[in-house]
Amino acid sequence: MEAQAVLRPAGHRALVWRERPATAGAAVLVLHGGQENGLRGPGTPNLPGQRMRPFARAVERVTAGREVAVGVVRYRCRGWNGDRADAARDAAAALQELAEELGPVPTVLVGHSMGGRAALAAGGHPCVAGVVALAPWCPAGEPYAHLGGRRVVVLHGDRDRVTAPDDTVRFAALARSAGARTAGYLVAGSGHAMLRRATAWHRATAALTAGLLGLRGLPEDVSAALALDGPGPEGLRLPL
Template structure:
């Protein structure tokens, strides 16, 4: 499926956006996307470990944006899986962004996605509201489209011990995205794997710092700013130690 062809779903069936905190007049927004499975048509259950894993990230972002009129929400998936060309998680992300734009207007929005949620965030990042993506251990399979990411800021964070999604695949995707005109930077988290549980505090703090930096609430780390400015073809700044 082409990266630009994430079609909206039929209206009126499933609300893909759930707010965690929403000021009266938000000037920006953050959406958090949890992981999932390659295949799975069942709805996520009431007890959903991939979703629970992301609540500390929600709380870290809420603390980091306190007083800044930033709405924070999560994307609710219809299905547990990506499901091939259906790209269900990406469609739900696009639907959530459409709901967000209708409710808040075209406010700058950062997507934070883990694993399948990282893939969904990257696939849906061409939406006009998206100011940037923080992809945590993203699932970036061979051939994942990147041409739609021109002008987008993509920050990739991957544990060096990840055995579920490939850190090298993340770097390769970032190279292709940069060649397509995206602005990319990446961190490699030492002694950490896919679940984001080992060195969890570092993951939470890093995601909050990168997110608030993308929203312009403070400067991004100097090494990230330098990497974002590198031209297409330069592999620098895509495997920064953390």
């Protein structure tokens, strides 16, 4: 979804900053989950949004002092809503707002569930240097060609009963066939809410985000997987 094609509803700001250095040279956007359908705004309290706060804090800790802006994407609707793809449109709008405010700084998208789907859908934006998708919703037929040239790391719990780990592996392999650099962790003993082994999820996400921004080295197994070519599943079931 190209930035110039985004239509922003009057009065809606999709980007909300958590950390905004005066001179930011990079950025991270966090996207929470939602549901398949729902035209109302996110609930109060916004439980999917609250679940992503520890991830945002972990990213802020690992990027502290490095001139990295950290923001969250604010959805108009709580659902994806079929062809409307509302969350993806909001992600694209937030990226457009980011580019207008900071310039074309390298940006990593961190999204969970529906937010992972939105992050992957918006991953072709010129600012996006990489995507970290957590238990993403990857239905059959989802576009992937726009991720060519991007680095994409997916993490999925092996006990997830909401979104399927096999769908994530299939999508990542297809994206690799289109030129994306992909790697994937299978988180043993964890489900969709990422509550079991939560600390491992938070730490891994922060480390991967910093690595994709070039602030630190990526783990060797991830670097090896990102270097692979072709559509196969190699490097997409790394143990975490």
